[in-house]
Amino acid sequence: MVETGRKIRVGLFATCLVDLFRPTVGFAAVKLLEDAGCVVEVPAQTCCGQPAFNSGDTNAARAIALQAIETFAPYDYVVAPSGSCAGMMAKHYPELFEHDPELRARAIAFSAKAFELVSFLVDVLGVTRVAARFPHSVAYHDSCSGLREMSVQAQPRALLETVEGLELRELSEADTCCGFGGAFAVKFGEISTAIVDRKTQDVAATGAPVLLAGDLGCLMNIAGRLKRQGSSVAVRHVAEVLAGMTEAPPIAEAPAGPKKG
Amino acid sequence: MSVHAHPTTPQFSANAHRAMGDGNLQEALARLRVGFSTRRAAAIADLPEFDALRDAARDIKIHTLAHLDLYIEAYEQRVKESGGHVHFARTAEEARRIVLDICAAHGAKTVAKGKSMISEEIALNDALIAAGVRPIETDLGEYIIQLRGEMPSHIIGPAVHLTKDQVEADFRRAHTHLPHDRDLTEPSAMLAEARAVLREKFIAADVGITGANFLIAETGTSVIVTNEGNGDLSQTLPKAHIVLASLEKITPTLEDAAQILRVLARSATGQEMSVYTTFATGPRRAGDPDGPQEYHVVLLDNGRSAMLGTEFEDMLRCIRCGACMNHCPVYHAVGGHAYGWVYPGPMGAVLTPSLIGVEKGGQLPNASTFCGKCEDVCPMRIPLPKMMRHWREREFERHMTARPQRAGLGVWAFFAKRPALYRLGTALAMRALAFTGRTTGRISKLPLAGGWTATRDFPAPQGRTFQSQWRDRTKAKAR
Ligand code: SF4
Numbered sequence: 001m002v003e004t005g006r007k008i009r010v011g012l013f014a015t016c017l018v019d020l021f022r023p024t025v026g027f028a029a030v031k032l033l034e035d036a037g038c039v040v041e042v043p044a045q046t047c048c049g050q051p052a053f054n055s056g057d058t059n060a061a062r063a064i065a066l067q068a069i070e071t072f073a074p075y076d077y078v079v080a081p082s083g084s085c086a087g088m089m090a091k092h093y094p095e096l097f098e099h100d101p102e103l104r105a106r107a108i109a110f111s112a113k114a115f116e117l118v119s120f121l122v123d124v125l126g127v128t129r130v131a132a133r134f135p136h137s138v139a140y141h142d143s144c145s146g147l148r149e150m151s152v153q154a155q156p157r158a159l160l161e162t163v164e165g166l167e168l169r170e171l172s173e174a175d176t177c178c179g180f181g182g183a184f185a186v187k188f189g190e191i192s193t194a195i196v197d198r199k200t201q202d203v204a205a206t207g208a209p210v211l212l213a214g215d216l217g218c219l220m221n222i223a224g225r226l227k228r229q230g231s232s233v234a235v236r237h238v239a240e241v242l243a244g245m246t247e248a249p250p251i252a253e254a255p256a257g258p259k260k261g
Numbered sequence: 262m263s264v265h266a267h268p269t270t271p272q273f274s275a276n277a278h279r280a281m282g283d284g285n286l287q288e289a290l291a292r293l294r295v296g297f298s299t300r301r302a303a304a305i306a307d308l309p310e311f312d313a314l315r316d317a318a319r320d321i322k323i324h325t326l327a328h329l330d331l332y333i334e335a336y337e338q339r340v341k342e343s344g345g346h347v348h349f350a351r352t353a354e355e356a357r358r359i360v361l362d363i364c365a366a367h368g369a370k371t372v373a374k375g376k377s378m379i380s381e382e383i384a385l386n387d388a389l390i391a392a393g394v395r396p397i398e399t400d401l402g403e404y405i406i407q408l409r410g411e412m413p414s415h416i417i418g419p420a421v422h423l424t425k426d427q428v429e430a431d432f433r434r435a436h437t438h439l440p441h442d443r444d445l446t447e448p449s450a451m452l453a454e455a456r457a458v459l460r461e462k463f464i465a466a467d468v469g470i471t472g473a474n475f476l477i478a479e480t481g482t483s484v485i486v487t488n489e490g491n492g493d494l495s496q497t498l499p500k501a502h503i504v505l506a507s508l509e510k511i512t513p514t515l516e517d518a519a520q521i522l523r524v525l526a527r528s529a530t531g532q533e534m535s536v537y538t539t540f541a542t543g544p545r546r547a548g549d550p551d552g553p554q555e556y557h558v559v560l561l562d563n564g565r566s567a568m569l570g571t572e573f574e575d576m577l578r579c580i581r582c583g584a585c586m587n588h589c590p591v592y593h594a595v596g597g598h599a600y601g602w603v604y605p606g607p608m609g610a611v612l613t614p615s616l617i618g619v620e621k622g623g624q625l626p627n628a629s630t631f632c633g634k635c636e637d638v639c640p641m642r643i644p645l646p647k648m649m650r651h652w653r654e655r656e657f658e659r660h661m662t663a664r665p666q667r668a669g670l671g672v673w674a675f676f677a678k679r680p681a682l683y684r685l686g687t688a689l690a691m692r693a694l695a696f697t698g699r700t701t702g703r704i705s706k707l708p709l710a711g712g713w714t715a716t717r718d719f720p721a722p723q724g725r726t727f728q729s730q731w732r733d734r735t736k737a738k739a740r
Contacts, residue, residue, distance in 0.1 A: 224718045
């Protein structure tokens with residue numbers, strides 16, 4: 001489905017949260033990319049620098065960005081299973097070097113090859129269907145950065161439609177923030193909770209037993225609140241479902257716990 | 262009200278806590294959240310060229326700000342030619358002084374006021390009262406909060422934080438001359454009552470004070486848009502009309518203002534146009550049926566010219582439509598008063614530190630998830646999250662970032678810049694965390710993350726990091 005000849009080489013940017021908390025998402029991303037004909041590598045990596053950038057520590061953000069630009073230089077594309085980290089690379093790296101024309105040019109070139117996973121599959125690789133089965137109703141939350149910075153909205157829905165047995169139930173406010181916001185969730189925990197409560201109510205109203213999204217930060221926030229409320233809704237990254245890799249327990253659920261999805 | 266002089270902005274978190282426990286406020290906010298966004302969405306769906314209009318409106322402001330000195334000069338010239346006066350006020354104090362002097366010159370006992378955020382910004386009512394002049398707010402929302410001794414909680418709906426029942430109770434308390442058993446269940450009955458009460462007072466006012474949405478450089482005209490028509494009366498009935506406006510309200514031509522008006526009401530209330538768009542140019546001329554004998558404009562700077570040429574210049578494009586707060590999840594949760602000063606929501610989070618100092622206003626740009634909805638709906642395409650981030654940069658540079666956050670960030674950045682150490686450190690840490698959450702898959706209490714775990718579980722990591730598992734897989738394949 002991609003141009004003939006040389007295979008596309010993708011450097012997977014796993015993201016800190018996937019690397020540390022949910023490797024399953026990383027393997028799901030690799031599977032989806034390989035199924036679509038890419039050669040996938042995972043060079044040694046750390047973070048995209050967004051926590052520093054959003055905390056006003058521009059120097060640290062620059063150093064980390066340069067490191068990522070260097071690390072992924074050999075690849076045709078950098079793909080992340082997160083709209084937020086992809087947005088950082090694709091939209092904010094150039095801003096970091098506004099006063100340095102040479103580095104800025106490098107950042108711009110880099111940003112042009114940085115993508116969010118699901119939109120990359122659909123928009124760049126032309127994937128139109130996946131070979132997966134998931135016989136459940138699911139609700140899908142649009143994570144803010146993916147939606148507003150990377151225009152991820154139709155692509156995950158289009159691919160979910162092709163998952164055998166899956167029924168998509170739309171949230172009434174799918175595009176409203178879940179209240180995560182990185183450090184915001186800890187520093188302004190009470191406000192963050194008030195915001196995520198709207199989300200969990202919205203999820204409950206759909207009646208879907210599963211909630212999906214494309215960003216682990218949002219998912220950990222929503223799952224953390226749902227579990228504290230005693231909800232049985234299973235929370236997963238959309239890539240797990242698209243790759244048919246749903247053996248691992250859902251986010252914030254026990255390894256040997258009751259099977260859900 | 263003391264909050265003008267002593268903003269409670271530094272206590273944002275405490276304010277927010279109180280707001281989230283206020284049942285009436287939460288009821289009002291729930292209504293606002295759905296109402297404003299639904300109406301805006303409908304208005305925009307009806308106008309396919311809305312985005313092109315936004316670009317045009319933005320470009321007008323960019324052009325104007327780039328040549329602001331020239332347009333201010335032209336504006337002043339036109340106002341003079343039409344027989345009016347322009348007073349430049351560098352600070353809130355100067356602006357209050359100018360207004361009080363004009364009131365004194367007319368021996369004013371009462372002034373009728375139209376809605377003006379600049380009046381709030383300079384705490385004009387307190388100053389008028391101290392000088393023995395009675396300010397009468399003629400905008401319904403402003404009138405209600407004046408009765409209650411409150412600040413506006415929203416830039417276009419000063420009383421949106423109140424329920425109908427609260428307002429009814431205020432009216433019964435304030436309007437004791439009216440029959441006790443009157444029926445105020447319908448909002449229209451309350452509006453009629455307020456109108457009747459206010460109209461008597463209009464007639465008695467010696468001076469009228471209004472804000473302005475635009476000051477037209479080409480003609481020296483001030484333009485206000487309202488839905489109540491009270492602005493018209495405030496500016497035509499009294500002997501003197503004072504227009505209070507800040508520098509960035511200057512707009513080159515009437516045509517430009519007409520362009521911006523097309524995005525203003527749609528963004529604000531979802532109307533195509535506000536009900537009243539009123540133009541005022543100079544004092545009454547011979548042959549005019551009505552109008553004031555004197556026409557004054559107080560042009561306020563109060564920190565704005567210092568924003569020109571900085572990363573905060575874009576904020577001066579703001580036309581005070583309120584769309585950013587109407588769509589803000591944080592504003593929806595805490596309402597406007599929590600922000601502690603005149604300007605709430607995302608626009609307040611950017612503007613307040615500029616106007617009262619980042620030492621006092623610094624919490625606001627941090628109290629954002631950066632969801633980006635505000636920028637998405639802003640008719641002037643102001644990059645609000647980016648500017649909040651600029652404030653965070655300044656705070657970080659000046660070591661104002663909260664200490665635990667700064668320390669945590671420092672440790673994290675140290676590892677993030679050193680991939681080998683990062684892999685080792687995180688692999689160990691995740692093993693430990695995974696062990697803690699091994700039976701339930703989640704952790705209910707974490708040191709340093711109490712803000713999270715007070716109300717949410719923290720999902721436990723699956724175990725080994727992705728990178729270490731990946732290396733094993735690659736090695737296995739190579740074998
Ligand atoms: S910042 Fe934009 S959306 Fe907010 S009030 Fe100003 S013009 Fe309206």
